[in-house]
Amino acid sequence: MRRNKRCLLAYHRVRADKLEEMCWAGVDVLERQQQQQQQEQQAAGRPRTEGALGGDVGNESSLSPEEEEYVRQYGDLLAAYKGQWTDIDLTGSLEPPRDLFIDVRVLKDAGEIQTEYGETWNG
Secondary structure, three states, X not given: OHHHHHHHHHHHHHHXXXXXXXXXXXXXXXXXXXXXXXXHHHHHOOOOOEOOOOOEHHHOOOOOHHHHHHHHHHHHHHHHHHHHOOOOOOOOOOOOOOOXXXXXXXXXXXXXXXXXXXXXXEO
């Protein structure tokens, strides 16, 4: 039972990570999913029909309602977070450059900066 629980938690974490990654990349997950569903319906050449339980057959989703709500709230939170620093691109790569010399573009003057080694720089 513990193994099954660990497997389910790992599966859930992978799905959540993928959804978060798509939000950071600027993909509207919910809109993209709706477009895929419409394309699948058009490819199948079938109109929307009522299912056996009275629901739309074409309204099947690969995300659970809880995941859809999570994506919606995470997207709102991310938009608020990115909105604080509009002059900085937070979606850039986190990998440091491998070049020996890099160009640094200063957005605003930071004044005098003291490093951990005691050196003082005038920013």
